[in-house]
Amino acid sequence: MAPDQPARGLKPARPDPENADAMTSILITAGPYQFRARFESSAPKTVALFRTLLPYRQKLIHVRWSGEGMWIPLGETDFGLPFENHTAHPAAGQILLYPGGISETEILFCYGGVAFASKMGPLAASHFLTIVEGTENLKALGELVLWEGAQDILFELDDAER
Template sequence: MTKLKIKAGPYEFDAVLEEEAAPQTCAVFREKLPYSGQLVHVRWSGEGVWIPLGDFDFGVGYENHTSHPAPGHIILYPGGISETEILLAYGGVDFSSKMGQLAGNHFVTITSGQEHLMKLGNLVLWEGAQDILFELAPGA
């Protein structure tokens, strides 16, 4: 089980890659570590923040996909009818776009720091984009 450290805004989280459930997505993402971006608040999906990636192609299809990630779940939408994105659920999410319902690959689960998820979401909502950094945890 590959462990990650995630720094998002002023908060830090421990997480794991869901390698058994989403092996291709995890392998591609792991190759890109450390991975940084900016979180903005979702437009359609509810209580989530996302990293918009335009037409970037991770080269993966659907695996372990869901439209309803739980708080602390991170999904990758590989593109198609909407732009590629990484979404972090901090509360209730019904993953959608202006095109309608979407599904993304659940490939990361936050394992500690969940008490900061709502604070992070509200920070992004009310104060704007926040930096995020995904790194391998020490010893991983």
């Protein structure tokens, strides 16, 4: 599905008036699937940085050490971010940014059980985005990436937010 086509089955986002970040709906197109996500107010610095990157295009590959997850390797990129709202055991639909240190900088996209780690051992990362629509396609995307290889991924503001 092309990024400029409307997402099938996704209804307009419902903003949370108590949380400006939750009011920002992010459309994620990964392989043939689309998801809608909201920013986490508990990670304000990570959210602020990621917003400056939008629209953000990359390749999504399957994790090597962490279980049912996919990642965007960012190498030695140093965003100068602290850990915020960090976890080592994210849930399906949570998207994390690991700011680097023990392992390379990365974005982790969880579709099932994840114990975030590198070859050096357990890690924690900042949970900054949560998928709120399209979660029924997470496992299918994960299996596609596992068996068919890297998929294009695009993070962009939802049309209603532009």
